[in-house]
Amino acid sequence: MAKLKVAVIGCGSIARHRHLIEYAANPEAEITAVCDIVKERAEEMAVEYDAKVYTDYEQLLKTEDVDAVSVCLPNYLHAPASIAALNAGKHVLCEKPMATSREVAENMINAAEENNRKLMIGHNQRFVPSHQKAKQLIESGEVGKIYSFRTAFGHGGPEGWSIDGRDSWFFEKEKAFIGAMGDLGVHKADLMRYLLGEEFSEVAAFVETSAKGDTDVDDNAVCVLKSESGIIGTLVASWAYNAGEDNSTIIYGENAILRLEDDPKYSLVVQYTNGEVVNYELGGIQTNESGGQTSTQVIDHFVESILEDKEPLITGEEGKKSLEVILGALESSETKKISNVRG
Incomplete structure (x- = not known):
């Protein structure tokens, strides 16, 4: 063929x-x-x-x-x-x-x-083995009702990754539109929609430029999200994690806590309420740091x-829904009010 x-x-x-x-x-x-x-x-x-x-x-x-x-x-x-x-x-x-x-x-x-x-x-986060395993555990009912989560994506900034370094378009608002929230935060918005299997309805956020000089795009953002069924959690996106990358997610459920990409050895750690702990070695997440490169799939x-x-798996419609979470966060930061995710 x-x-x-x-x-x-x-x-x-x-x-x-x-x-x-x-x-x-x-x-x-x-x-x-x-x-x-x-x-x-x-x-x-x-x-x-x-x-x-x-x-x-x-x-x-x-x-x-x-x-x-x-x-x-x-x-x-x-x-x-x-x-x-x-x-x-x-x-x-x-x-x-x-x-x-x-x-x-x-x-x-x-x-x-x-x-x-x-x-x-x-949106490559959906293909990470630990994320796919966590989705299976949630969908099977093993974790029980999901109460809360926290997810973070941060590194030292695109100057260490982009071909143009500090002169990159990432730092120019008219070209980038958004900074760390567009680079990293939208990945985690997409991941949480995928893992939870539902949409976010409300978001409150602080979106700041505090770590990088001479730019008007955000480099640090903290968001509080609420899903349609009432699951609440935090999403952090940062270009100020200078000593290393954080790409972790923790999900707090009725029967277990799932720790994704939070342990240096085990890509998924499941802590059950009965005291049992299951460690999964499922292969690493893609990283911008050298040496750890794997296929994104x-x-x-x-x-x-x-x-x-x-x-x-990630259609234009799915991409739009994840973008809407970030747009809601930007609106919240500007208005200092809780935003509805879809207008």
Whole structure:
């Protein structure tokens, strides 16, 4: 069977460390074109993956006969590039956050529907083994009623990860739209929706710029969330965890406490109310720190969704719902009031 022809738009860090590597490792996909506004970056990746070079994604979409594209651009370009690709008849995997507003996210979803193409958002937290195991335990009823949770995602900031370092678009509000909340917080909003199996209805938040100088995007945020059934918990996103990364989640249930990515050895620790403790070694979470890189499974899932013509786990609709949690948090921080998650 012919391989799925793929183009990667944007050749920065996320493309290099995730998308390109994982497409190249997938036997059913073939990278045929790469695009970056900085020609040298595109050329470097083109040599590595034997692909054609473009500096204009519209030209690429017009010229190249590809089946699917990955959109790995700054946040403000996610929607325009995704919509252009969908209208050109390509399936789209878009990095998170999918858009900068609810309306723009809806435009992306509509473009996918109108063109009968798949739109997937790159929320890789759903594929982490400990998170999938925790979801099974919750769904089976073993944990009992869920009362509360706390989830955090923090590291020292994108300057240690982005290809442009401190000059990265991550720190420019007109390009990034949001900082740590868009980079990290939206991942955890998506994860908690997935684990709990329900939507959040209300959010209260403090969203601050306190750790990084000379930027107007948030770098520290603390949110209190309430789900539709009344589960309450906290979500923290930070670019100020300078000594190391925190990617932990703790879920407090009637019969057990689940500790996810909270122990250096065991990716999931289940503490039962009867005193029993079960430790799971399920393989590590993806990390921005060197040495711990594993496949995110996002690309494999996207390719499989196209080839088998099935809905991806994180559709545009799912991406929008996770974005809405973050938009509600920003609104709460600005108004100093509790926000409804969906307007």
